[in-house]
Amino acid sequence: MGRRAGVVETVATGVGLALGVCAGGAASAQPALDPGAFDSSRIPPRTSLSVRTLVPGAGWGTTNQHEERAALSLAKLYLADYALKHGDGSAEDRDLGERMIRKSDDAAADRIEAKYPYAIDAEATEYHLRSTHSQGGWEFSTTSTADVADFLAAKIRDEPDSPILAWMEQPADRAADGTRQDWGTARLPQVYGTKWGWSDVGDPEVSSVSFGPGFTVAAHTYGTPEQQTEDVLAAWSALMPEVNPKH
Incomplete structure (x- = not known):
């Protein structure tokens, strides 16, 4: 399926899916999310998780989904979106x-941030992202899974034709620093595109x-990465029990 067709279907299905769940029934041909089955206690507190449909305000998450954590990559x-829309x-x-x-290229992020130093905070204001702050540099910035999921929705x-979505659909197997990009939410069924982040210093954080x-x-x-994949798949098995994850 082409990107344009895939994203348009995503929008249409998202509206139907959320409305179907609100009405207590399945929507479209896709298995419905089951918010009643979502139990945050199944997810260790090490992981924050947010799921959103494409209807504003429709979604679910762990109790810590609004927790301000490192934005990582x-x-x-946010940097790419600002540069494309306001640059x-x-x-x-x-290209950057x-x-x-x-490729999650840090050098490219450095150049965009040098050119647009207020990009992240401007994005937080535009998209009403309450846990997103630049903290003096993108590598120190914070966000929450709720903010990221809301932003992407x-x-x-x-803007279903945003190049960001196309780039997420065509990630490099390995990032610019050699990290293999293959964990977490990317392992879920029916995923079209993914962006990853990780810490290069200190304790593991992804x-x-x-x-x-x-x-x-x-x-x-x-x-x-392995722990995140484990936690995400455990949550998804409750939300969408009819769909098997990728292996």
Whole structure:
């Protein structure tokens, strides 16, 4: 399926899915999210998780989903979005944005932030992201899984042709620093695109955010990629028991 067709289907399915769940029934041909089955106690507190449909305000998450945590390389989503929408329209900005999203290129993020130093805080204001702050540099910035999932749902709903979505659908197997990009929310069924984040210093800390037909899902884990994948799959088995995860 092409990106344009896939994202349009995502928008249409997301509206139907959320309305169907609110009405107590399944929507479209996709299995419905089951919020009644979602039990945060199944997810260790090391992981924060947020799931959103494409209808504003419709979604679920762990009790710590609004907790302000390190944005890691998910901050590059905000940088890329600002540069594309509010930058100078240069080919350089587009190239740097692609490198940030597909390869999680830190050097590209440094250049965009140097050019647009208030990008992250401006994005937080535009998208009403209460836990998102630049903290003096993208590598120190904070966000929450709720903010990231809401941001991505807004992009799909309001700007389905955004290059960011296309780049998320075509990630490099390995990031610019050699990290293999293959964990967490990317392992869920029906996922179209993903962006990952990780810490290069200190204790392991990872994040991921993905979108699929009718949903966005974001996760942050104080732990390893394998631990995040374990926690995300456990949560998804409760939310969508009819759908098997990727192996």
